[in-house]
Amino acid sequence: xxxxxxxxxxxxxxxxxxxxxxxxxxxxxxxxxxxxxxxxxxxxxxxxxxxxxxxxxxxxxxxxxxxxxxxxxxxxxxxxxxxxxxxxxxxxxxxxxxxxxxxxxxxxxxxxxxxxxxxxxxxxxxxxxxxxxxxxxxxxxxxxxxxxxxxxxxxxxxxxxxxxxxxxxxxxxxxxxxxxxxxxxxxxxxxxxxxxxxxxxxxxxxxxxxxxxxxxxxxxxxxxxxxxxxxxxxxxxxxxxxxxxxxxxxxxxxxxxxxxxxxxxxxxxxxxxxxxxxxxxxxxxxxxxxxxxxxxxxxxxxxx
Amino acid sequence: xxxxxxxxxxxxxxxxxxxxxxxxxxxxxxxxxxxxxxxxxxxxxxxxxxxxxxxxxxxxxxxxxxxxxxxxxxxxxxxxxxxxxxxxxxxxxxxxxxxxxxxxxxxxxxxxxxxxxxxxxxxxxxxxxxxxxxxxxxxxxxxxxxxxxxxxxxxxxxxxxxxxxxxxxxxxxxxxxxxxxxxxxxxxxxxxxxxxxxxxxxxxxxxxxxxxxxxxxxxxxxxxxxxxxxxxxxxxxxxxxxxxxxxxxxxxxxxxxxxxxxxxxxxxxxxxxxxxxxxxxxx
Numbered sequence: 389x390x391x392x393x394x395x396x397x398x399x400x401x402x403x404x405x406x407x408x409x410x411x412x413x414x415x416x417x418x419x420x421x422x423x424x425x426x427x428x429x430x431x432x433x434x435x436x437x438x439x440x441x442x443x444x445x446x447x448x449x450x451x452x453x454x455x456x457x458x459x460x461x462x463x464x465x466x467x468x469x470x471x472x473x474x475x476x477x478x479x480x481x482x483x484x485x486x487x488x489x490x491x492x493x494x495x496x497x498x499x500x501x502x503x504x505x506x507x508x509x510x511x512x513x514x515x516x517x518x519x520x521x522x523x524x525x526x527x528x529x530x531x532x533x534x535x536x537x538x539x540x541x542x543x544x545x546x547x548x549x550x551x552x553x554x555x556x557x558x559x560x561x562x563x564x565x566x567x568x569x570x571x572x573x574x575x576x577x578x579x580x581x582x583x584x585x586x587x588x589x590x591x592x593x594x595x596x597x598x599x600x601x602x603x604x605x606x607x608x609x610x611x612x613x614x615x616x617x618x619x620x621x622x623x624x625x626x627x628x629x630x631x632x633x634x635x636x637x638x639x640x641x642x643x644x645x646x647x648x649x650x651x652x653x654x655x656x657x658x659x660x661x662x663x664x665x666x667x668x669x670x671x672x673x674x675x676x677x678x679x680x681x682x683x684x685x686x687x688x689x690x691x692x
Numbered sequence: 693x694x695x696x697x698x699x700x701x702x703x704x705x706x707x708x709x710x711x712x713x714x715x716x717x718x719x720x721x722x723x724x725x726x727x728x729x730x731x732x733x734x735x736x737x738x739x740x741x742x743x744x745x746x747x748x749x750x751x752x753x754x755x756x757x758x759x760x761x762x763x764x765x766x767x768x769x770x771x772x773x774x775x776x777x778x779x780x781x782x783x784x785x786x787x788x789x790x791x792x793x794x795x796x797x798x799x800x801x802x803x804x805x806x807x808x809x810x811x812x813x814x815x816x817x818x819x820x821x822x823x824x825x826x827x828x829x830x831x832x833x834x835x836x837x838x839x840x841x842x843x844x845x846x847x848x849x850x851x852x853x854x855x856x857x858x859x860x861x862x863x864x865x866x867x868x869x870x871x872x873x874x875x876x877x878x879x880x881x882x883x884x885x886x887x888x889x890x891x892x893x894x895x896x897x898x899x900x901x902x903x904x905x906x907x908x909x910x911x912x913x914x915x916x917x918x919x920x921x922x923x924x925x926x927x928x929x930x931x932x933x934x935x936x937x938x939x940x941x942x943x944x945x946x947x948x949x950x951x952x953x954x955x956x957x958x959x960x961x962x963x964x965x966x967x968x969x970x971x972x973x974x975x
Contacts, residue, residue, distance in 0.1 A: 403874055410880040411795050418792030418855060425848030426814050429825035436828060443831065490720055493713050506962050507721040510728060512969060513958050515909040517926035518947040521933060522731040525940055533730060536746045565727065573966055626818040629911045633930060650820045655916055660824055667821035674816050 437664035448661065455665035465666070467641060468649040475556065475645060476624040479563045483620060486564070487571030488613070492605065494572070495579040505576075508569040516566065516629040523562050524634060552642030555635045559643055562630050567623070571616045578612030579605075618681055622674055646670050728951070735944035742941040757945035767946055770928035774950075776839055777914075777924060778907035781846035785854050785903050788847075790896060793858035794884060798870070814852040819912055822848070830917055837921030845917055846907040853906070854899055857967070861895030862888070898964035901957050908953070925950045 437455055441448035459465050494504065511519070526532045527548035535545035548558045586608065590600045628647050631637065637644035637652065644652070646666060654663020734742055736753040761767050826845055827836075835841035865888065873883035889896070911926045918927060929950070932943050958965060 403880060406880045407799075411799055413881075414791035414795040414884075417788045418851065421788055421847065421851060422814070425844065425851065426817075426822070429822050429829065429848075430817070432825035432828060433821055436824065441828075486720075490717065493717055496713060497717060499714075504717055504721055505966075506959060507724050509958050509962055509966070509969070510955065511724050513905060513954050513965075514728065515926055515947075515950050515954060517909075517911050517929055518731065518951050519727060521929060521943065521947055522727045522734075524933070525734060525944075526727065526730060531744075531747060533747045539746075565723070569724070570969070573969070577966070622816050626820070628819065632912075633933070647818060647820055650818075650824075651912075654820070654824050655827070660828060663820075664824050667818060667824060670818045671821050674818065678816060 433664050434668060436661055437668045439661045441661040441664075443658035443660060451661060455662045456669075458662065459665055459669065464641065464644070464649065465646075468644050468646045471556070471641075471643060472625060472645040472647070475559060475563075475627070475643075476621060478556075478560045479567070479624045480617065480621050482560065482564050483568045483571050484613070484617060487568050487616070488575055488609075490568075491572050491575035491579060492601065494576055505573075508572060510569075511566045512569045514566070517633060519566060520562060520630050520633040523558075523565075527558060527634075549635055550639065552639060555639060555643050559631060559634060562634065563624065563627065566630075567620060571620060574612055574616040575609060578609050582608050614681075618678065622678070625674060626670070728955075731944050731951070732948055734940055735948045737941050737944075739939075739941055742944075757941040758949070760942050761945045761949065767925075767928065770923050770925045771949070773839070773918075773922055774908055774924040774926075777842045777846060777922075778904050780839075780843045781850065781907045782900050782903045784843070785847050785850050786896060786900055789851055789854035789899075790858055790889070790892075791884070793855045794862050794888060796855065797859045797862035798867075815856075819849075823913060823916055826913070827916060836917060837919040839922055842914060842918050842922060842924070845913045846910060849910065849913065850903045850906050854903055857899050857902070858892075858895060860967070861892055861899070864895075865891055894964060898961060898967070901961060901965060902969070905954055905957065908950075 436448075438451060438453070439448040440451045440454065494501065497504070526534050529535060529545065529547055529550070532548070534548065538545055547554060549555045582605075586604050587600065590604050595603070626647050627645065628651065631643055631645060631648055632651070635643045637648040647670065650663050650666035650670065653659050653666060657663075733749070735757050736755070737748075737751055738754050738756065741748055741751045826848075830836045830841050830845075835844070869887055869891065870883055873887050878886065909926065910924075911930070914922075914924045915927045915930065918924065923931065925946070929943060929946055932939070932946070
C-alpha cells in the first residue's frame with residue numbers, strides 16, 4: 389500500500405480542493421455525450437417537424453404548424469393512434485394479469501424456483517428479430533406448427549396474419565410471450581421484499597387466501613405494479629421490431645401503429661418533416677401520460 | 693434444501709393445490725421455451741424436413757445448415773459487424789458512463805435529481821423520434837453506413853441506462869470505503885480507480901453484458917443508419933427473410949447462432965442481470 393505512506397495531514401485540504409475538479413472531470417464526458425446524442429437530436433427533430441424537409445429535394449422550407457395541421461386532418465393518423473392504443477392496452481393488460489398471477493404462484497413455490505426464473509428470463513433477453521422470425525415460421529398457415537397443434541387438438545386452423553383482427557391478436561401474442569416475464573420478475577421481486585407481519589395478522593384473523601390477496605398483497609404491491617405498468621406501457625406504445633417483421637403494419641393498415649406510421653412516412657417516403665411531427669406527437673403523449681402517472685402514484689420516490 | 697423447506701412450510705405434502713400450481717408454473721416455462729426449442733429444431737432440419745407437412749418433431753438432425761451459414765461470407769460479415777459494434781459501444785459506454793454514475797451516486801449537488809430524472813426520461817423517448825434526427829445528422833456528416841456511426845448511435849441509446857443502473861450499484865457500496873481511502877491519503881481519482889471500481893466490478897460486468905445484449909439485439913437504428921453497407925446480424929436476418937423465404941433451415945441456424953451468446957449470458961449471470969433487465973426495480 390503505497391497510498392498509506394502519503395501524508396494524511398495534507399490530504400484533507402486536497403480532497404476538499406479536488407471536489408469540484410473531480411466532479412467536473414467525471415461528469416463532463418457523459419453530459420457532453422448525452423447532450424450531443426440526445427438533446428441535440430431532439431432539438432433537430434423538433435425543428436425538422438416544423439419544415440417540409442424531404443431528403444435530397446431542394447432545401448427545406450419553414451412550414452410552421454403545417455405538418456401538425458396535416459396530421460390531425462389525416463384519417464390514417466387517427467387510425468394509427470387507435471391501433472396503437474388497442475395494442476398497448478391489450479398487451480399490457482394481458483401481461484399484467486398473467487404476470488401477477490404467476491408471480492404470486494412462484495412466490496409460494498418451494499421447488500425448482502431458480503430453474504423456473506432462469507427459463508422465465510429467456511424471452512425478454514432473446515433478440516426480438518430472432519423471436520419474431522421463429523413466430524413467423526410457427527404462424528405459417530400451411531407449414532406452421534401452431535396450426536398443426538390446433539388441428540391435432542381438433543380445433544380449426546387459423547389464418548394468423550391474414551386478417552386485420554387476427555394479425556393484431558398475433559402481435560399481442562408475440563409481445564406477451566416476450567414481455568410477460570418483465571412484469572412477473574418485478575412483481576416477484578416486490579413480493580420477496582414485503583414484510584411478513586401483515587400476512588400473519590390476516591391469517592390469524594381468519595382471512596381466506598383470496599381475501600389476503602385482495603386486501604393485503606395487492607395494496608402492498610402497488611408501487612411495484614406501478615413501475616411495471618409504466619415501463620411496459622411505454623415500451624408497448626413504441627413497439628417496432630415485432631410489428632415491422634411480423635406484419636409490416638398490414639394487412640392493409642390493420643396493424644400500423646403510430647411508430648410504424650412515423651417510420652413509413654419518414655424513412656420509406658423520406659418525408660422527414662411530416663414523420664418528425666408524428667414522432668413529436670408520440671413523445672408528447674408519452675410525456676403527458678408519464679407525468680400524470682408519476683404524480684398520482686408518487687413513483688419517483690420508489691424508483692430512487 | 694429439504695431442511696430449509698421443512699422450516700418454512702410445515703409439511704410439503706403434495707396437495708391438489710400444489711399440483712395445480714406446479715402445472716401452471718411449468719406450463720408457462722414450456723410456453724417460454726417452445727419458440728426457442730422450435731428455432732433450434734428448425735435449424736437442425738434438412739430442407740425437405742423444414743417444409744414438411746405436417747411439421748415434424750422427430751427427424752434425423754443435420755448440422756448442414758450451420759456449415760452453410762459459417763461458410764457464407766455474407767453471414768460471417770454480419771457477425772463480425774455485430775461484434776465490432778456491440779463491443780465498442782459497450783466499452784466506450786462504460787468508460788464514459790461509470791465515472792458519471794459514481795458522481796451521481798455519491799455527491800449531492802443542485803442538479804443531481806434533475807440529471808437523474810433526465811437520464812431516465814431519455815428511455816421514454818420513442819426511438820423513431822431519435823432516429824429521424826440521427827438520420828438527418830448522419831446524412832449530412834456522411835456517417836450513414838459506417839461502423840463509427842452505428843457505434844455512436846448505440847452509445848446514445850444505452851448511455852442513460854448504463855448511468856442509471858450503475859448509479860444503483862455504486863449507491864450500494866458502503867461509504868466507509870472512501871473514508872478509509874481518504875485517511876490513507878489517496879486522492880479522489882485514486883480512490884475511485886483503485887478501490888471503488890474493483891469492488892463495483894460485478895455490477896459493471898452486469899451492466900456491460902446488458903449493454904452488449906442491447907446493442908447486439910438492436911434492429912431499427914442498425915437497419916436505417918447502417919443501410920446495406922454495415923449490416924448487423926438482426927438486419928441481415930431480416931433481409932434474408934425477404935429474399936430467401938423458404939430457406940428456413942439456414943435462417944434458423946443463423947438466428948440460433950445469434951441467440952447463443954444471449955442465452956449463455958442469461959444462464960451464467962441471471963442473478964446480476966435481473967436487476968438491470970427490470971431497470972433497477974428488483975434488487
